[in-house]
Amino acid sequence: MGAAVEVRGARKRFGLVQALDGVDLRIDEGEFFALLGPNGAGKTTLISALGGLVRADAGELRIMGHDVVADPLQARRSVGIVPQEIVFDPFFTVRETLELQSGYFGLRRNGAWIDELLARLDLAGKARANMRSLSGGMKRRVMVAQALVHRPPVIVLDEPTAGVDVELRQALWEFVRELNAAGHTIVLTTHYLEEAQNLCSRIAMMKGGRVVALDTTRRLLDSFSERLLRVKLARGEVPAGLLPGNGPDTAGWHRIPVQNAAHVEEALGALRAAGLTVTHVEVAEPELEEVFVKIMAREPRAGAAP
Amino acid sequence: MSPGFRTLLFKEVLRFWKVAFQTIAAPVLTTVLYLVVFSHALAGRVEAYPGVSYVQFLLVGLVMMAMLQNAFANSSSSIIQSKVTGNIVFILLAPMTHRDLFAAYLLASVVRAVAVGAGVLACVALFIPLPLPHPGWLLAFTAVGAGLLGVMGILAGIGSDKFDQLAAFQNFTVTPLTFLAGVFYSVATLPPAWQVFSYLNPFFYAVDGFRFAFFGQSDVSPWRSLAIATAALGALSFTALRLLARGTKLRH
Numbered sequence: 001m002g003a004a005v006e007v008r009g010a011r012k013r014f015g016l017v018q019a020l021d022g023v024d025l026r027i028d029e030g031e032f033f034a035l036l037g038p039n040g041a042g043k044t045t046l047i048s049a050l051g052g053l054v055r056a057d058a059g060e061l062r063i064m065g066h067d068v069v070a071d072p073l074q075a076r077r078s079v080g081i082v083p084q085e086i087v088f089d090p091f092f093t094v095r096e097t098l099e100l101q102s103g104y105f106g107l108r109r110n111g112a113w114i115d116e117l118l119a120r121l122d123l124a125g126k127a128r129a130n131m132r133s134l135s136g137g138m139k140r141r142v143m144v145a146q147a148l149v150h151r152p153p154v155i156v157l158d159e160p161t162a163g164v165d166v167e168l169r170q171a172l173w174e175f176v177r178e179l180n181a182a183g184h185t186i187v188l189t190t191h192y193l194e195e196a197q198n199l200c201s202r203i204a205m206m207k208g209g210r211v212v213a214l215d216t217t218r219r220l221l222d223s224f225s226e227r228l229l230r231v232k233l234a235r236g237e238v239p240a241g242l243l244p245g246n247g248p249d250t251a252g253w254h255r256i257p258v259q260n261a262a263h264v265e266e267a268l269g270a271l272r273a274a275g276l277t278v279t280h281v282e283v284a285e286p287e288l289e290e291v292f293v294k295i296m297a298r299e300p301r302a303g304a305a306p
Numbered sequence: 307m308s309p310g311f312r313t314l315l316f317k318e319v320l321r322f323w324k325v326a327f328q329t330i331a332a333p334v335l336t337t338v339l340y341l342v343v344f345s346h347a348l349a350g351r352v353e354a355y356p357g358v359s360y361v362q363f364l365l366v367g368l369v370m371m372a373m374l375q376n377a378f379a380n381s382s383s384s385i386i387q388s389k390v391t392g393n394i395v396f397i398l399l400a401p402m403t404h405r406d407l408f409a410a411y412l413l414a415s416v417v418r419a420v421a422v423g424a425g426v427l428a429c430v431a432l433f434i435p436l437p438l439p440h441p442g443w444l445l446a447f448t449a450v451g452a453g454l455l456g457v458m459g460i461l462a463g464i465g466s467d468k469f470d471q472l473a474a475f476q477n478f479t480v481t482p483l484t485f486l487a488g489v490f491y492s493v494a495t496l497p498p499a500w501q502v503f504s505y506l507n508p509f510f511y512a513v514d515g516f517r518f519a520f521f522g523q524s525d526v527s528p529w530r531s532l533a534i535a536t537a538a539l540g541a542l543s544f545t546a547l548r549l550l551a552r553g554t555k556l557r558h
Contacts, residue, residue, distance in 0.1 A: 081399055088393055103317075106308065
């Protein structure tokens with residue numbers, strides 16, 4: 001499998017800020033990949049450098065094997081980027097916007113694909129509307145369509161679901177999943193970590209312009225998060241050493257790490273044997289949010305919220 | 307040229323055409339008003355050239371002035387608007403070269419200039435007869451004059467980050483240079499010091515050469531005007547192409 005995105009030693013400084021501090025990253029063709037990190041971690045700078053909107057001070061960036069500096073036109077043909085900021089040209093309608101964008105890529109008869117994009121992104125009814133008249137969520141969907149007019153092999157979505165309501169978010173992810181199944185490589189950044197956990201097979205976490213964690217979603221969850229059995233007890237008196245940790249949390253939950261169903265049985269059995277009555281029980285699956293918080297905390301520079 | 311060039315040119319023309327009331331009709335009206343007011347106020351003036359009335363002389367100068375100003379307005383406003391609103395990213399993300407961008411913005415400026423110039427002439431042609439002994443010079447100076455200001459608009463659009471910076475450039479560079487380009491008077495009638503100042507102004511050569519096309523007479527030779535205006539166009543184009551190739555103030 002070839003590399004869809006290859007970044008080696010990418011560095012970029014804006015004034016006093018080292019936005020990219022030696023980024024190395026390889027994303028294979030066909031991957032569904034998440035790029036996570038706090039605000040200011042360098043995600044958008046990296047994406048902009050891949051699109052040629054930002055010029056890296058050092059390092060090498062390739063898309064589908066095309067160097068973004070030496071062979072910019074082929075690199076740009078190979079990638080569709082949905083920028084994070086909502087931007088639009090107020091002179092044009094939705095359909096004109098997509099036809100013009102197709103033309104920039106030399107695609108003169110792209111009507112069928114534009115129709116499909118409009119339908120899939122629930123914009124068909126707005127095709128003749130001026131961009132100014134659309135809501136924020138609709139504008140963002142037009143931007144998704146703009147990034148896809150040339151059917152790029154690599155699709156980069158920089159926080160595509162910010163400000164988009166739940167129903168449309170689901171529809172967008174369904175569409176993106178289909179594109180991925182059809183062979184498109186997907187790279188996304190998002191602050192909704194559960195989206196990344198559900199969608200992406202591999203995750204890079206950035207902080208301070210560096211990649212601080214890079215692994216499959218499964219392994220990150222296994223290494224940094226655990227399945228927890230959470231119980232509430234009828235009486236507060238718990239024999240010392242029976243349960244790990246420092247007693248219940250403020251809501252009265254005791255947290256017991258477990259690997260599988262046998263551990264759950266065992267733990268509940270031990271509580272029963274100690275004469276305790278369990279009133280509430282639930283099993284919490286590992287969460288990417290916990291992984292994120294732990295990884296950001298172990299890195300030297302102070303992190304912000306995800 | 308990349309295939310995208312044609313679309314970008316089309317988009318740039320469509321952009322001003324969609325608001326033609328502001329971008330063509332308004333400057334045509336302004337120019338016709340200048341003509342009416344000044345020709346009435348200065349009707350007593352002697353012929354600027356033998357056989358050329360002041361109104362004819364003024365009309366041709368005003369047509370070129372309108373073309374210069376609108377060529378500048380087109381490229382500069384398009385670039386600054388797309389920079390300020392941010393939608394320029396979709397042009398920068400497309401597979402187009404710096405030459406494509408340069409040529410599309412420049413040609414769209416020339417198209418708008420021609421539309422405004424032709425609009426003014428169409429409004430007054432019935433009332434003010436104009437000879438046109440040298441149509442070739444008309445085309446040459448239209449292209450070079452509008453091109454020169456189209457490129458200045460590209461440079462101003464790239465250089466400005468805010469609308470008021472662009473307005474300052476326009477008010478302190480483009481407007482004075484167009485008003486002092488011999489639109490309202492023959493430079494030959496000026497005191498020597500002012501004449502020197504006019505000869506340093508590249509816009510003057512566009513106006514003067516444009517008049518030669520209509521009257522076969524001008525303050526300086528049309529060849530000399532063409533050479534100087536073309537040299538200015540070449541120098542500014544070279545600068546604009548370099549900035550676009552480097553991505554100055556566009557690709558960070």
